[in-house]
Amino acid sequence: MQTQVIVMGAKGRMGSTISKLAMEDSQLDLVGVVEREDNLDGLDSLSCKVDSDLSRILDSFPGAVVIDFTVPEASMETVEKCSSAGAAAVIGTTGFTAEQSQKLESLAASTRLFWAPNMSVGINVLIQILPELLKSLGEKYDLEIMEIHHKFKKDAPSGTAVKLAQILAETKGLDMDRHGVYARHGIIGERQKDEVGVQTLRGGDVVGEHTFYFLGPGERVEVTHRAHSRETFAQGALRAARWLVEQKPGKLYSMADIFA
Numbered sequence: 001m002q003t004q005v006i007v008m009g010a011k012g013r014m015g016s017t018i019s020k021l022a023m024e025d026s027q028l029d030l031v032g033v034v035e036r037e038d039n040l041d042g043l044d045s046l047s048c049k050v051d052s053d054l055s056r057i058l059d060s061f062p063g064a065v066v067i068d069f070t071v072p073e074a075s076m077e078t079v080e081k082c083s084s085a086g087a088a089a090v091i092g093t094t095g096f097t098a099e100q101s102q103k104l105e106s107l108a109a110s111t112r113l114f115w116a117p118n119m120s121v122g123i124n125v126l127i128q129i130l131p132e133l134l135k136s137l138g139e140k141y142d143l144e145i146m147e148i149h150h151k152f153k154k155d156a157p158s159g160t161a162v163k164l165a166q167i168l169a170e171t172k173g174l175d176m177d178r179h180g181v182y183a184r185h186g187i188i189g190e191r192q193k194d195e196v197g198v199q200t201l202r203g204g205d206v207v208g209e210h211t212f213y214f215l216g217p218g219e220r221v222e223v224t225h226r227a228h229s230r231e232t233f234a235q236g237a238l239r240a241a242r243w244l245v246e247q248k249p250g251k252l253y254s255m256a257d258i259f260a
């Protein structure tokens with residue numbers, strides 16, 4: 001039995017990659033794609049429904065899984081529509097506000113909902129193991145994070161950096177709302193022990209690079225993840241879609257639930 005998939009933002013860097021891979025996957029049936037009303041040209045070559053309104057496609061395919069890598073406002077609308085229609089949603093979009101993130105958590109109580117800021121295997125393995133590395137190194141090791149992305153990326157820091165900074169800060173007993181440092185400029189004085197620096201570089205066509213620095217006395221440990229192709233994220237999203245369709249509502253699922 002194939003899993004029916006609807007892709008939001010089908011002309012985007014991620015949406016187009018996900019649509020391509022979905023069409024190549026025998027376990028999936030790409031039944032529809034959605035784009036902005038002013039960005040639909042060129043999609044009619046796809047052998048599926050094309051629309052600017054997700055609800056009209058969900059009317060025909062209420063059992064589908066919607067995959068959304070768009071912008072926060074659009075993704076929130078996607079989740080609301082999926083919740084109303086009883087459809088499942090895999091969200092890859094980043095840059096949500098705290099209020100939007102809380103809304104996703106609350107809708108997950110009654111909607112099959114999955115969100116991950118990074119759907120690559122590598123980053124999700126690092127999410128599992130970096131806290132242990134930090135604990136083993138001990139409190140004398142300062143934590144800093146740097147991320148590099150292509151010049152078209154609209155949000156900063158990356159959702160990956162935000163997520164891992166939160167997780168690693170908590171491992172150190174810190175809170176990014178209080179201890180996060182996102183820019184350093186001028187006579188800034190000595191680095192405080194409880195700082196967690198997150199730096200952002202933008203340029204070129206970098207798909208996604210994250211380096212985690214553990215800076216200690218006389219040495220440092222650096223862990224870098226480099227994504228070479230958006231297919232690594234897209235394959236993670238399609239894996240999540242195949243998995244989510246079999247789940248029940250109740251929590252905001254993440255890649256950790258699939259790895260479990």
Ligand SMILES: NC(=O)C1=CN([C@@H]2O[C@H](COP(=O)(O)OP(=O)(O)OC[C@H]3O[C@@H](n4cnc5c(N)ncnc54)[C@H](O)[C@@H]3O)[C@@H](O)[C@H]2O)C=CC1
Binds near residue numbers: 008015091118120233
């Ligand atoms: N979770 C993950 O593994 C990854 C997440 N991302 C995130 O995915 C998001 C999208 O990234 P890109 O694909 O590079 O952006 P993009 O700008 O290339 O694509 C976004 C697409 O969404 C469309 N869109 C905007 N509003 C819409 C609406 N109301 N209805 C339908 N379509 C709409 C745009 O027209 C565009 O085609 C970003 O937040 C990015 O951080 C990107 C890569 C991996």
Ligand SMILES: O=C(O)C1=N[C@H](C(=O)O)C[C@H](O)C1
Binds near residue numbers: 094119153158159
């Ligand atoms: O915008 C991107 O391209 C990416 N965004 C995600 C993020 O914000 O972490 C994931 C990946 O790094 C690519």
